[in-house]
Amino acid sequence: MDSFDAARLRSLIPSVIGVLGRRGADFAAAEDAVQDALVEALRVWPTDPPRDPKGWLVTVAWRRFLDQSRGEAARRRREDLVDSVDRVVADPVPGVDDTLQLYFRCAHPSLTSGSAVALTLRAVGGLTTRQIAQAYLVPEATMAQRISRAKRTVSGVRFDRPGDVGTVLRVMYLVFNEGYSGDVDLAAEAIRLTRQLAAAIDHPEVAGLLALMLLHHARRAARSLPDGSLVPLAEQDRSRWDTSMIASGVAILQAALARDRLGEFQAQAAIAALHADALSAEETDWVQIVEWYDELVRLTDNPVVRLNRAVAVGEADGARAGLAALAELDDTLPRYSAVSAYLHERDGDLPTAARLYAEAARRAPNTAEGDHLTRQAARLNAGR
Known part of the structure; x- marks a missing residue:
């Protein structure tokens, strides 16, 4: 490795965890050991990059794992493991895709979505617990407990049948939609991990x-x-x-x-x-967008998709048609009031639109969106 590359370092993590697993380490212990090796690599590699990055990580992580194995029973097991080291190579076993298995493990259906995302960012993405905690704006100790529980949950999972690709993809999309917070750009990280997944499957x-x-x-x-x-x-x-x-x-x-x-x-x-x-908003092909939303409704029957479809219908066929599509939905849906406000404004009912923008601002999921909706309400009220 000619120069230090943190992304390249993180991309090696799944295969290194796979090597430790085949040497006998359970998932939780292997992941902990690889995290320790990752921290050491971040310290050492910028000034002293190894010739064989993966081999270096395997060696350091394996030593960390052995160091963590204490007690008489652990020492006996350690001797057995050490005896078998020479029979195990650092390269992936033919037919074993460590990266893909790790994605499926971290997106196991027994985990909550939040735990699956956190475990994926740590075990597949190589982020530290501190970085993940910062991204989610929670104390590091809280995130450490969440990750620890998740690892215990999936430690005994066997991969004797194909994993659920849909679950993995939903976890990746959750990571992407977290965007940016702290010193980790989760949107960029999600793209990196999804590229890695695309290379594996x-x-x-x-x-x-x-x-x-x-x-x-x-x-x-x-x-x-x-x-x-x-x-x-x-x-x-x-x-x-x-x-x-x-x-x-x-x-x-x-x-x-x-x-x-x-x-x-x-x-x-x-x-x-x-x-x-579209070169401009006015040139957007809303008719074709509605057709794609129809396909998406057929595939998912998701109420949020139907909400977005109502906006597209309003653009393609007029505000009244959009409001008619909106009337078929539950008015407690997130952003329902914001969509209703927009369509009422397009229909010329400015007092109703202003009231709905203010209502939507109070229900906004974040400050930036709330401020935007408040400005929309103020704009309409100022023009009355």
């Missing part, structure tokens, strides 16, 4: 999720002003969109769609691609 929905992430992430620079205030899609400066990332996302999506195995992430990516393809 040939599945159109994995490609669909990667395309969706790239298409969304390409608009990131235009989504907010320097003061942190949100910029709606229709008002974004499209010259600030990352055109190379958009092109990459579209190419990945087209290859996935060509396989004729449509899934929800491919459909979402197709909608994002139509937005990215």
